[in-house]
Amino acid sequence: MKKLMKVNAHDNVIVALQDLEQGEHLIFENEEIVAVTPVKAKHKIAEKDFAIGDDIIMYGVLVGKANLPIKKGEVITTENVKHQSEKVFGKNGNLGWTPPNVDRWKDKTFNGYHRADGQVGTKNVWLFFPLVFCENKNIEKLKEIFENELLPKKDVSYKNFLRSLIEEKSVEEVAENTIDENLLDNVEVKFINHQGGCGGIRQDSELLAKLLAGYVNNPNVAGATILSLGCQNLQINIFNEALKEMSPNSDKEILIYEQQQIGTTDKMFQMVIKDSFEAIKRANQILRKPAPLSKLSIGLECGGSDGFSGISANPALGVVSDIFAALGGKSILAEFPELCGVEQELMNRCVDEEKADKFLSLMKAFEKSVVDAGSGFDMNPSPGNIKDGLITDAMKSAGAAKKGGTAPIVDVLDYGEYVTKPGLNLLNTPGNDAECTTGLVGSGATVVLFTTGLGNPMGNPITPVVKISSNTALIQRMHDIIDVNAGTVITGEKTIQEVGEEIVDYIIELASGNVETKADQLKQDIFIPWKRGVSL
CATH class of the missing domain: 2.30.130.110 (Archaeosine Trna-guanine Transglycosylase; Chain: A, domain 4)
Structure with a gap:
């Protein structure tokens, strides 16, 4: 080596x-x-x-x-x-692009869940969530009810261990009495909560409405049960308008309950449980069918980066992004603070000046908000980044941008906007891993590719999050959270192109339900919206 x-x-x-x-x-x-x-x-x-x-x-x-x-x-x-980073002068010509040869994949399909609006999901999820934090406890109670009585008892190992200590029996004896009956073999039931919907500025609630609408509109979701209190900023009509604007012809089942109108908690729970169970059974009847790879939307993210991320895992994702752009699929590059220093190149790759100007405008507004808060993009590298060789934001950004490959940028989206155009899209999110992943999925990502050099177990409630390690030592040390090893680029065992192609093949198997990410196995369902305003 x-x-x-x-x-x-x-x-x-x-x-x-x-x-x-x-x-x-x-x-x-x-x-x-x-x-x-x-x-x-x-x-x-x-x-x-x-x-x-x-x-x-x-x-x-x-x-x-x-x-x-x-x-x-x-x-x-x-x-x-x-x-220090390069000065930005605005869009200055176009960077030529030669699409990669995709003959190997152009006739391949994945088995996904077809929705009426033409989108195709990689999962089939019934989603429960609140419009306001006041309903979080009720969502948690519903989660307990449905997971205990309806879903297969997969996560029993530690419970069995504790029970074996209490009952003074072996783990094997306890496991024999554990029920593992899957009543719903073709639908997942997921629950999310949040700290928003009221108390902040109205723009925060409107942005949260767009994000939640994006989750419902994501083809990985079959339908949703939504709890509202009634008096909060994020009113039901605001959510409905956000969803209608995003998907005017959506026919997904959406059940909304307003507690202040229904009355007692007991009455509401009986309605929610009965109606939701019937809807979930209907969702369970939706089957996977073949779909072209152009129906996939790939989110691109890095977290817990190290000095190898920009030379192994991130450029491998660039190969993946270019392949899907050539196939007519969608890829989404996020984390605007980690694009600081490469703005000029990205602007030149935008298909027109309008997109380039929007990108620069969003970048400047984001950076100003950070400076106004007493910080700056130059403070972006974390202690872990610095310890492992990423010592300036521009260095980190130059490596992070490699995830976007070389394809033209067809659209630039602000947080909460939904991806519609095939090709490479830019999405304005923080570099914060949880807020970024949450935003990517809300903008339509049906698979998220997440590179890491230090390790991160994070997943998402409705979209599989694939962890790609930048170095082999990481997958050896934390094999329970890593799905693909790009460290073979560093050791010289494989090229960046070969690892990228390996990831594409993995995505097809994942999107078809043939494999499960480590994050999903560990039930790492993280949902943290980006709150951009202040609390009032």
């Missing part, structure tokens, strides 16, 4: 693929490099001497400025390098 690599021919920093000892002599591109200090794998060393103010180039773009003199072979750190 190689010890050093350069990502782009124009770079003036070199990535350490393995730990380097102080004083270690290496030959790279016919030149001798001596490690001035110990260097951990994933970190970068200077290719030449840097003076204060010199540009630091990686991925072929500006990612920082030297804050101190840096010797050739010295590791770059947050002490000797500060964040």
